Amino acid sequence: MNHIIETKDAPKPIGPYSQALKIDNFIILSGQIPIDVISNQIPENIAEQTYLVLKNIKLILVHAKFQVHNIIKTTVFTTDLKKINIINEIYKKFFIDNKSNFPARSCVEVQKLPKNVKIEIEAMAFKK
Template sequence: MATMINTDKAPAAIGPYVQGMDLGNLVFTSGQIPLDPKTGEMPEDITEQTKQVLSNIKAILAAAGLSPKSIIKTTVFLVDLNDFNTVNTIYEQFFNDDDAPFPARSCIQVAALPRNAKIEIEVIAAR
């Protein structure tokens, strides 16, 4: 049975979905955009947006009792693939900070994201 994940340390859903679902052995997060959960604001530049998205993901995983070490797959959505190198640097630091192995990953360019975000990331984590 799936259990909804809900934490005030990540932005509330801005549509008809939940922050994440816990299936016991797997946790799926909804795509996270760079909204600050306290202010609802979004940083302007891709560096800060990427950091905020990863912080939101970390908070959702923590609410499920997991950490970035548990992530087995990520999907990264970018409005501009020219931001790939910047995102990659921050992404690498995120996983190195937690001494976690790098997960499998897809990265695709999209036409637009909610609230005009430059990046969105969703993850699958395992227990």
């Protein structure tokens, strides 16, 4: 059985989709972009954007009673792969700080993302 996951702690979807969908022991998160839920602002630089996206992912997971260590796969979309070292630095720190192994990951450069952000990340998590 599946359940739509929705929390006010993370940005509302900007289109006709759910923040996440829980199916049994899996949760599939829609791509998250770096919108600050309190200020509704988007940071300028890629480091701050990456951190905010990961923070929003964590907030959705926690709302669904999952944790960062439950993430099994992420897909990173960025408008500039030349910034991959910065993205990787923030990404690595996030998973280490949350005492998590690194999940499987794909990273793709795209021409443009919603609201002209520099990064979007989607995730899947599983727990027993």
